[in-house]
Amino acid sequence: MSDFVWTNSTSEDQASMKRIGRWLIRNPPVFTLILIVLVSVTIGAIAPEFWQVSNIFDMARASVVTGLFGLGFLVILAAGGIDLSFTAIAALMMYWITTAVAASAPWMPMPVILVIAALGGTIIGIGNGLLVHYLRAPALIVTIGTSYVIRGFLLTFIGTELFVNIPLPIEEFGKFELWRVQTDTGSIAILPAYVLMLVAAAVVTWWILNRTLMGRAIFAIGGNTSIAERLGYDARKVQVFVFAFSGFLAGIAGMLHVSANRIANPFDLVGTELTVIAAVVLGGARITGGGGSVLGTILGVVLITLVNNVLILAGIPSTWQTFVVGCFIVLAGAVFGTRKSA
Amino acid sequence: MTLWKKLALSAVALGAMVGTSSLAAADDVQITTVVKLAGETWFTRMDEGVVQYGEETDGVTTNEIGPGKADAAQQVRLIEDLIAKNVDAIAVVPFDPPMLEGVLKRAMDRGIKVMTHEADNLKNTQVDMEAFDNAAFGAHFNDQLADCMGKKGTWTSFVGSLGSLTHVQWADASAANAAEKYPDMKLVSPKNESFNDANTAYNKTKELLKKYPDLKGIQGGSAVDPIGIGRALEEAGLVGKICVYGIGMPNDTSRYLKSGAVTGISLWDPKDAGFVMNKIAKMLIDGEEFTDGMDLGVPGYTNMKLKKGPGKGIIVTGQAWIDVNKDNLDKYDF
Known part of the structure; x- marks a missing residue:
């Protein structure tokens, strides 16, 4: 046998390893953060242009719509559901409200427009929730169905054409600046004020999930529906709430998309669902429900946005970019796989 | 889509x-x-x-x-x-x-x-009528871009997606035209995909500006590309410093043509x-x-x-x- 001290130190090492392991399991966003740092350091080494204030601004700006979608998706996932209709809801609200406001009330202030969009999204979300509950069908199939219905409605009854005459209040809202920086290459970088909408949405989502009875019910239903129901949680209420909340955020996301873009294209947004889902899962949420955190989701969104916006900087040819993103998601997913087995 | x-x-x-x-x-x-x-x-x-x-x-x-x-x-x-x-x-x-x-x-x-x-x-x-040959159209974009850039400098191109046949034909023909006629024009990061989304064109333009601060010309691919590219240049304060050509619709692109963020668009009437x-x-x-x-x-x-x-x-x-x-x-x- 080897000596006592040596054995002792090993068991201490193992114990501390286990402690770190347990801590990481309790704090999955740390993995996401590590991945963000790794990607940043790697890209920064390949392309020093990465280290610019303007880059942080661009990432923040590009994260907003994905972030709002991600928060909505997180809440649904936490309750054990899944939603594929949020982009269709956002596209409908975006195009319908923009064209209607332009036609009949171009003076309408942006806060009112945002409220209308959020309410519209909420109503469709409630519909989703009721369908999921009463049809007792998998949320996946129900929301695939409703997304087609919503999109079909948009393209058939509202319009298919690119709309460029955006009402002034919507446009001005997107131009409102928080911070402006002159870069050394002579161009200007702007941090738009609407990034605060994502911050606000994150705070509200965190509050609902962690500080309200509804939040407790969401995690309970997501963990095990039948036990939660026996404990007195109302599954219907929870399901309707989470889909309504996702619709609420989707409506706002749609209007922010128009506001930032200064055009309303009915074909925009739809098709980005998988990016959002990847972001939320890479943020540590369990795809099977009952877990996930707001901080993790935001970090996941930052990670996905980062990876999607550094490929040109890294000098990866256009034909390879999708391939590289795919490989990255698989690798990142593998990292999370090791976490669960740890 | x-x-x-x-x-x-x-x-x-x-x-x-x-x-x-x-x-x-x-x-x-x-x-x-x-x-x-x-x-x-x-x-x-x-x-x-x-x-x-x-x-x-x-x-x-x-x-x-x-x-x-x-x-x-x-x-x-x-x-x-x-x-x-x-x-x-x-x-x-x-x-x-x-x-x-x-x-x-x-x-x-x-x-x-x-x-x-x-x-x-x-x-x-019995007769199919095409307004133009796609390769000739691509070369035409490149000739306009070359004129605007003074036949030299760094340029890049966009496509709606790598699967959009005509967009790829335009971008390839444009690149071939530059390689043949304008030796001082340097093509970087060709055929960026906008996925027919002006916002993606905007994000990618921003990234291209960071990577290539000396960028002098951009060729759009889908009809919404010039809109996204134009917005990125307006915000970066680079209007008139970078030449932008692409396909587009006059009314949709008009504000960026008027501001000079988009130099010109081509289409058939x-x-x-x-x-x-x-x-x-x-x-x-x-x-x-x-x-x-x-x-x-x-x-x-x-x-x-x-x-x-x-x-x-x-x-x-x-x-x-x-x-x-x-x-x-x-x-x-x-």
């Missing part, structure tokens, strides 16, 4: 049939133009050309019809109606060319003259295309011969290149692009 569109639209194949307008004097020959989508800006503009040809030409009545929704099945039904009415000629802009093979064959079997536009893969047509389509249909009715280099009397269609199509018909190709910039923008209201 297209799949989504198709699925969504075909799901709602409600019979929103557009009534065909009444036929005029019985001794006139009747030419009907069938478009992809009635009411769309592009085809409203095309209708102007269709009507103009009918008014200017004796003994011809022309009209334009199209489905209420872009849907191949509805287009088939409209053409079947025209066969039943026994019009003299049909000019079609197919939504999905292979879907029309059967019905156009029936029309020709009945002795109706058939011509098409934007369908060089269609077999059952649907009004001229409508006029020429009807002229070709009339030539078919009169049994006139088509020759290589023939002049159809409309700018851009004065030297038609003739080649054999995939079926029994021929393909005639013009050089009918128009260049729109802030100086002539007012002339194009579509």
